[in-house]
Structure formats: structure tokens, C-alpha cells
Amino acid sequence: SRQFPLSRIAALGLGALLASGVGAQTMTRDNGSPIGDNQNSQTAGPNGPDVLQDTHLIEKLQRFDRERIPERVVHARGTGAAGEFVSAGNLSELTRASVFAAAGKKTPVFVRFSTVIHPSGSPETLRDPRGFATKFYTDQGNWDLVGNNLPIFFIRDAIKFPDMVHSLKPSPITNAQDPNRFFDFFSHQPESTHMLTRVYSDLGIPASYRMMDGNGVHAFKMVNAQNQVSYVKFHWKSQQGIKNLTRAEAAKVQGEDFNNLTDDLYGAIKRGESPKWDLYIQVVKPEDLGKFPFNALDDTKIWPGIAETKIGTMTLNKVPENFFETTESVAMAPSHLVPGIEPSEDRMLQGRLFSYADTQFHRLGANNQHLPVNQPLTKVNNYNSNGAGTAVNPVGDVNYQPSRQPGSYAEDAQYKGVQTPLSGTTQQARIAVTDNFTQAGDFYRSLSKQEQENLIGNLASDLVKVSNPEIRQTMLSHFYKADADYGTRLTAAVKGNLADVQARAKKLEG
Ligand code: HEM
DSSP states (O other): OOOOOHHHHHHTTOHHHHHTOSOTTSOBOTTSOBOSOSSSOOBSTTTSOBOTTOHHHHHHHHHHHTOOOOOOSSSOSEEEEEEEEEEOSOOTTTOOOGGGSSTTOEEEEEEEEEOSSSOTTOOTTSSOOOEEEEEEEEBTEEEEEEEESSSSOSOSOGGGHHHHHHHHSOOTTTOSOOHHHHHHHHTTOGGGHHHHHHHTSGGGSBSOSTTOOEEOOSOEEEEOTTOOEEEEEEEEEETTOOOBOOHHHHHHHHHHOTTHHHHHHHHHHHTTOOOEEEEEEEEEOGGGGGGSSSOTTOTTOOOTTOOEEEEEEEEEEEOOSOTIIIIITOOOOTTOOOTTEEEOSOHHHHHHHHHHHHHHHHHTOTTGGGSGGGOOSSOOOSOOOOSTTOOOOOOSSOOSSSOOSTTOOOOOGGGSOOOOOOOSOOOOOOOSOOOOSHHHHHHHHHSOHHHHHHHHHHHHHHHTTOOOHHHHHHHHHHHHHHOHHHHHHHHHHHHHHHHHHHHHHHHHHO
16 A cells, blocks of 8 residues: 655644554545445446546546656656665765765665667667666765766757757657658767767667666766865776677567567566676866867767776666656756766756756656655755645745754855866857767777678668768768778668669669
């Protein structure tokens, strides 16, 4: 049976009522009153219509009619699991984040893995980046590390995100995803060459969420007790290794089980094979940020040559009991930060700091942090109040700050954000050094011959669907600029495929 939080019931003075409540197994209405008949509606006589006084029937239908909330605008299809993070050491030289205060310190976590573009219930076998979002329930509030399996992103400015997603989502006319639309968009964004190369490699279809890495993608700031700043990138490394599906394997799996990633993860956890990831960081001092040959805060870039240090291990060992209450209702937001971890100036991250909490106000309501999966372990002390779905309000007469009344909340200057030096004027301009192609080429050259072959086959199979030659040509030129061999082989594959497609079309016409 469902129970409201006991503290709340005590506050309302209803404890005695709860103790003398109806039998545990008796079905009740939402007001708690027992139900006599859940099989037959109340009718006026044996053949008469239903009566308005059948409030149980009406309430049951009303509640059913309202069971859906808006799905996430991206990352709608997800799989959640709970577990624990254990810090590998004391990181206080780098950060005062309490989660890293001592070796062996344990913090509960909830992770939501996801696909990106397709709706809730869509196949898990489709080519897409994969979301890897972790909520750490730390003793200084919730910290969400909302990352992806790939270490970089398509674009570097949040202002482009809605257009990019529109181009990748189904066409407003056909309701089907269309490479004509997204390659049209990407042909204007040469910085997407690196991410497209990774997404169209075998990494674009993981065989298992267990056998996939996670990345924070952006740089974040770690800040220690002396307010010294380090820029860091986070990387979850799977202890299970990495495993992907080729296009042909994915087609086969999809024909048999398109919930393959969920089934694999939950199957393993239920068998007691709790998957584990080690968390690594790369650390760069502010004075060294400018030493990269590219902009170190550009999220289309990895930081090559910077050593990774292990800072902890996460184990996922629990399948949530209810999908809607956890996986669907979890509100992961890059703005959910804790003392010692702050955002960098990366302009994609800056946009994300706003967008997630905003969409969650729309998707889950202003009080989404009251939902059990989103509640911090720490007590929430502020005067935000009221609104639809309020579960707890501030107690007492003082609901403002500052106040001279005893018991009012006070701020604590040690938790102020770090001061960041600034220069220049406000502006609207792209970053000075774009370097759109080097790392895409480096990645291509790091692949084995077979992996390169798969990448070219995967990309060609979508580029061939693009009917506008200028879009196709521009895309091919981007891949050529990344690596001449890559561009040449891809062009040949597209031409070969095009010739095949045209010959088949001619045959059909004949
Ligand atoms: C989900 C926006 C870039 C990873 C979402 C959601 C929005 C959003 C609105 C839905 C959240 C919800 O309903 O709870 C944006 C914007 C971006 C951006 C505006 C760029 C400016 C990125 C990047 C990453 C990422 C770069 C990877 C580092 C995720 C993940 C989720 C998500 C993992 C799913 C979270 C969950 O499982 O609940 N994004 N996103 N996004 N995004 Fe982004």
C-alpha cells in the first residue's frame, strides 16, 4: 500500500488516524476510504445509465486519463538503476566536494541511461549517442553529472541546440527521421565532423549499457577550500569493457528484441552481476588552459595527452521498483552542483545550466525536487514554497530572509562561488580558434581497418539518402578535410551506393 511521508502526516496531526486506518489489504480511493465494488459501475436499475454519484468510477477514469506527463524533449527513452559510488581517495587538494573527502567514502547514486532522438518506447538499437546521467545523493546536496557515452558534442554553442534537435527529430510533414534534414543542418556546422565521425563509428550502437563509457563532455571547475580552481573533465570507464554492434548485428538484434539494452542491464543486475565503472578526471590548471592548440573549453574537443586519474568507482546493483516514480520522474540537471564543483565558461554548458531545470518545471512541475527520486538526503532550508504538487512547505511564520527571528535560515560565505577574472566587451562571435577537423582525423586514424570500413559503410548508407548534391558534397568535403583517405573512401562509397540506388530505381521503372 502507498503511504505519504510519516513526518508530513505527523505535522498534520493525523498520526492517530493512520494507526487506526483501514485493513492493509482493503482497496481504497485516493481519499483513503475503502472501496466496496471495483468490478461494477453504479447504474440506475439493471439497464439504466451510470449515475453521477459513482465518484469511485469517475475518479478512477479521471486518474487514468491523466497518467501521462510530457516525455523528455530529448533522451525520452531511458533505463534507470540505483547503486553506490565509492571515492578512491581524499581529493581535498583539488575540491572541497564532500563526495571525494576520503578514500572509501560512500555516496548513493541513481543512473539513467538513454538514447537521444527517438521517443519513449523506440528501439534501443538505433544509431545515437547514449545518455549516461548520474545523480549523486551527497551529504551536501545532489550533484548531477549529466553526460553521454561519447566524450564530445556536435556543436559548441547552446543557441544552436534547438535547431540541431529539430533537424534530427522526425520531419514535421512525414513524422520520419530524414538524413536530408539533419545533413542540411550539419553541412553548416563543420565543428560537428568530430562527433559525426564517432557517432557513425561502431560506438554509435552500444551492445550494452554495461559495456559503454560515460563522459561529462564539458570542462567543469573543481574548487578547493582555498578557492583554488582546476578545470577537470570527467570520464566513467566501464570495468566490463566496451562492446558495440555493427549495422548488420543491430538489424538482427532489433528484429528479435528492441529493448535489448534494458534487458541486458536488468538481467545482469538481477543475476547479481552488478556492473561497475571507474571515474577518472583530467586536470588542467587555469594558467595552462591557453596552452592547447585549440580552445580548451570547446566541447567538440577532447584533451589529448592529459593524464587521467582515478577518483572512484560506481556499482549499480538495484533495479528500481517502479519505472515512473524513478526513471521517468528523475530530474537530472547540470545546474545541480555542490560546493567544490562549478561550471566552466563552456558556452554549451552555460546554456544547459538553464535548460534542464526549465524543462523539468514544464515536464514535472515547479515542485519536482519534492519527488522521492529527486529529494536530497540533506534537509532543504529555504523559502521557496507553494505551487502545484507542493509536498512540503517551510515551517513557521518567517518565510523571508534576512530576519532577526530565532531559527531563520542564514547564508554561509564559505559556499560563495569562486571569482572568475573577466576581460573584453559583451559580444556575439564564434570562438577565435575553431580547429574543426584535426581531432576528427585523429579519431579516424586511431581506428582499425575494419572499424574504418564500418564507419564508412554506416555514413555512406545515410549520405546516399541525401538528394541535394550541394549538401552531400559539403558533408564529404568536411570528412575529407579531417583526413584525405577518409574523405576519398567515403566519396567512393557514396558514389558506388548512389550508382546502385539509381540502377535499382531504373530496374524498377523498367
Ligand atoms: C536531456 C537540453 C546538450 C546529455 C536533456 C533535456 C533537455 C536537454 C531539455 C531533457 C531533460 C529532462 O526533461 O529532464 C540540452 C541542451 C543542450 C544539451 C539545451 C545544449 C545546449 C547535451 C550534452 C550532453 C547532454 C552536451 C552530454 C554531455 C543529456 C542527457 C540527458 C539530456 C544524458 C538525459 C538526462 C536524463 O536521463 O534524465 N537535454 N542538452 N545534453 N541531455 Fe541534454
